[in-house]
Amino acid sequence: MKVTHEELLYRVTERAAMNAQNLKQKDRQRRNMVTDIYGVEYTRQGDANNPAVFYIPVSPASAYLERFSFKLIIQPFVSSVGAGTGSAVVNVKDRSLSISNNNITPNPHDHATDPHTHNLVSGISLTPTTASDFRVSIEGIDVTPYLMAQYGEWIDGEGVWPSLSIDEDYDILEVASDFEAEGRSDDVNKLVRSGYKPVTITSSAPFQVTMVVWVRFSHVNR
Numbered sequence: 001m002k003v004t005h006e007e008l009l010y011r012v013t014e015r016a017a018m019n020a021q022n023l024k025q026k027d028r029q030r031r032n033m034v035t036d037i038y039g040v041e042y043t044r045q046g047d048a049n050n051p052a053v054f055y056i057p058v059s060p061a062s063a064y065l066e067r068f069s070f071k072l073i074i075q076p077f078v079s080s081v082g083a084g085t086g087s088a089v090v091n092v093k094d095r096s097l098s099i100s101n102n103n104i105t106p107n108p109h110d111h112a113t114d115p116h117t118h119n120l121v122s123g124i125s126l127t128p129t130t131a132s133d134f135r136v137s138i139e140g141i142d143v144t145p146y147l148m149a150q151y152g153e154w155i156d157g158e159g160v161w162p163s164l165s166i167d168e169d170y171d172i173l174e175v176a177s178d179f180e181a182e183g184r185s186d187d188v189n190k191l192v193r194s195g196y197k198p199v200t201i202t203s204s205a206p207f208q209v210t211m212v213v214w215v216r217f218s219h220v221n222r
Helices: 005-031 144-151 172-181 185-192
Strands: 034-046 052-058 065-075 077-081 098-100 103-105 123-127 135-138 159-161 195-202 207-218
Touching: 034 052, 034 195, 052 065, 052 207, 065 172, 077 207, 135 144, 144 172, 172 185
Parallel strands: none
Antiparallel strands: 034 207, 052 195, 065 159, 065 207, 077 123, 098 103, 135 195
16 A cells, blocks of 8 residues: 555654653663662681681662661681591500619600501581681771671671671661761761772681672662
8 A cells, every 4th residue: 555645754753752752761760770789698718817808899879879788697617628638546556665773775765657548538627616806897997896886796606697687787878877977978988989899807716707788779770
């Protein structure tokens, strides 16, 4: 069927109007976009000389941060056990000694052992942690006293801290608010600025820690 000039013009105009409406809807959707990183886990090990270090990504849209918090799960220290390593019972050869005129003969004396081998099955070994005195730093800033104040108690051995409740975790935005009240604007910027944010955990003895992170922010959907 032959399309008249008027019909063609109407269809082009209708298509342009539809495209404009679609673009308007997309723009509205972009303005309302929210990203919610919910319960992402990172696991590290550390000891008195080697801290556990996490790098937590914070979006370039950090000005619109709505939540930045985490739980800490302290667990037994994990080490691997390889085949051909371990301990064994060693039998020492007998050696007779005699005493003559209050002297031991022979003197000096030694003991020899037979050659021996020992093997272990490959696997892992879990060592219960005795770690205490946990401290947490973000971007090199010690935030331990501020996290301790949020719940009135602090990490004390293995378990989930601050609690098993899904609604209770260590709130970094609350720490930033405390810094703001103290006039520490530079430290506030360090806590919430975008990038891979180093979180360092130290303690007095070997430990394994899992950090469960929540980050929520609104931004333009790209």
